[in-house]
Amino acid sequence: MPIGIVPFEAAHLDDAATLLAARHRAGRERTPWLPAQYEDADSTAPILRNCMAAGPGAAAYRGSRMAGFLLSSISFFNGEWMAFSHDLAHAVDATDGRQTYRLMYARLSQRWVENGCFKHAISLPAGDAQAADAWHSLGFGLNVVDAVRDTSPVVGASEDVDVRRAGPADLDTVMELVIGLRRHLASAPAFLPLVVEADPTKPHQARLADPTNALWLAYLDGEAVGLMSCSPPGDRPFPAALREDASTCNLGGAFGGAFIRSDVRGSGIGKALLNHVMSWARDGGYARCVLDYESANIEAERFWSGQGFEPIVNSLMRTIDSRIAWAHRDRADADLWRRW
Known part of the structure; x- marks a missing residue:
């Protein structure tokens, strides 16, 4: 069944909280250092509610079942606007999570770039090979490591x-x-x-x-x-x-x-x-x-x-060439082929 990507809204909160809690439980099996605090939806829901207020998000659905979500905060960091999704601001299910991440980023990054945000970052639980592969395939590289x-x-x-x-x-x-x-x-x-x-x-x-x-x-x-x-x-x-x-x-x-x-x-x-x-x-x-x-x-x-x-936790970053603000796909053909 194909995946549909929609803007994240309050109606998606319960599904997202349940999905994040499941991801956290699986993550604790790989990384016992993670606290047990976020193993149920009641504890993850307040985190996601705060994320919703910080910036735009995307939700992925396969039919009526949530396949993933990606929330972001937008901030002015080191003199540039940056979109960031922290380690509790995203999750995907076990069915082709790599593709789900790629589709959500494609939808959300368009909005970031259209608003002049060219630095994109995400924090991933260490050991989540599927998530790392998805974001590496999108041009992200390792930037910061959190260790304990x-x-x-x-x-x-x-x-x-x-x-x-x-x-x-x-x-x-x-x-x-x-x-x-x-x-x-x-x-x-x-x-x-x-x-x-x-x-x-x-x-x-x-x-x-x-x-x-x-x-x-x-x-x-x-x-x-x-x-x-x-x-x-x-x-x-x-x-x-x-x-x-x-x-x-x-x-x-x-x-x-x-x-x-x-x-x-x-x-x-x-x-x-x-x-x-x-x-x-x-x-x-x-x-x-x-x-x-x-x-x-x-x-x-x-x-x-x-x-x-x-x-x-591993944090990955991608920097978009800012010339895309004017050298974009909707640029007029006359400008592309003009002989100066």
Whole structure:
């Protein structure tokens, strides 16, 4: 039976909540780190109701049975409009889900592009090979990995590294290392633009004064050479499946990550910092710790996977050539063949 694609409306909410709960149950079999919270439609319906208010969506039906849905939020991100579907904002059934995703994207992306939104992103549960294949076939590539581990002590962490909890008086030192992190991410192969706010110190100053945000500095011969931070759940919005999980803290959190100066990497400083983070997390009653890193950040992937972090959500992105705004299929033939 052919699949019909229609705009997502409130009448589709119950079907979508049931489908998402079924996807989450199947996902927990592959990835036990996922919380049991979203295994029933009563818990997924409020998530989808919020998604409906954030941007347009599409629903796929095979006869009277929902085959899938795709919801999106539209936001201004790094100077560009971006359409994003987070990990709890979409699902497909087991019958040719690859094609269902492709058809829903074809319908929804037309609306995004017509409204000047050329960056498209989606977060997928790690291990969902069918979903990954569908979005790769549409030109999406891996961009960010969310990974999780328990808060047990770090194996092989040295107790001899000088690690200190940072406070407001350490603002200048923290900013120097934060800029070091930004410079690292601006280098090959990540190539993230190093854009600095008018006064980048203000948010960090407030965070250092907040006892719920913890940041540690590692010192070598009296000089700060690394930092790592951790924050309570909810400090970062994604992955959505862990947003409200009170037993999961965010490594990086408000401060945006971890950084070890390149000249001292491999000397055990990262392990020592992570061990302090895990100790703080255990003392706070956290069972798990989640973080994200750019998939093109080779050093980050090597370190985090080596310390037991397992991918839980993969975020993919596609950038549409913005010339399509004027060089589109409805362009007049006279313009196409004109000899200037």
